[in-house]
Amino acid sequence: MTDITLYDYWRSSAAYRVRIALGLCGLEYKSVPVNLLEGEHKSESYRALNPQGFVPTIEIDSLLFTQSLAIIEYLAELHPDAGLLPGDALDRQRVRALSYAIAMDIHPVCNLSVAKFAKSIAAKPDDMPVAWFHKFIGEGLAAYEGMLAQQSPSPFSLGDAPTMADICLMPQLYNARRWEVDLSNMPRILTVEENCNRHTAFQAAHPDQHKPQG
Template sequence: MARPILYDYFRSSAAYRARIALNLKGVEYESRPVSLASGEQKKAGYRMKNPQGLIPMLEIDGHRIGQSLAICDYLDANYPDPPFVPKDAADRAHVLGLALTVACDIHPLNNLRVLKYLTGELGQPEAAKDEWYRHWIAEGLAALELLARPRAGAFLFGDAVSLADICLVPQLYNARRFSISIDPYPTLRRADETASAHPAFAAAHPERQDVPA
């Protein structure tokens, strides 16, 4: 069976999620860096494989899977340990809600292509772009803190790693990159510290990846 291939970019938070998920499931894979900085993801060769022109994409078991949460779902269905979501329906919905708060509400508004569009086609100055980033991060993390707090433990949900942590850690990494304080979010900070100490998360950290030329 062919080794899975992850089309990757070291600082992409969505790719960061996929790396964490693969590591947690113990799936060995080949990382193929695609430079978002130089626009490699927009080239015809990559778009033939992934029409969205986005990172990550996972080639596995004869399939091409885009979207980080779809990758996580596929891995969870085929590699059951450790589970990414609880079996109980209400608990599962809670964890998915936390994960989607990051993946659907916070991250897309601050994605590189959105920020480039603000300063490029829309002609917004860097200061306006930075304010946009800070606003949506602060609003999203404040909500996530309140959503997670009642049922958090060492991790974002209880004392076991879940899909919520897979989404949280890359998002807080990005917040720190842009000098956004996470001091107001003690629940998120605790979960981030616990998860980041896990070998699967540590190995997925951007500073431990190959940087494309």
């Protein structure tokens, strides 16, 4: 039986992605919380696991893995029946393009450390966070909607079952709703969100299920 430990932060988009992927693969894991707000990710002990000081880090049978998309693609190779990546090369490219549009274009500029630094140098720091997130999340998701519009309608981002694209989309939508980004002109995204919300793997991975008690 595979022994899996996930070093996790409940609100981390990247960790949220990996929780969904583990659920879609039907894998059980032990969760070890890493409190980003208290700086636990910067500790010497955590950096011994992940030199970048990011979450998630995952340990699978005593082997350490970092970077959420690399972890998800590794899981996809180990568990091809989970459908994280399609079997067809063209569909895999499309799923990767959608995934990267979020994980490499939206997420980095909306990362907690980036947003904090931007606020520290902003002319009007009190106005900065909402405007920052509205711009980058709003524009990024509008582009994602446009990418979906280039494809045939489907229940998920590509096809009839969730893939890595949906794994990336749902945490970003969680952040979008947290910052009250207007999604009213994104019907394809809202359809995908509704279908993902019905899926047990997405339900179990939701931050509300991993929020610290007390």
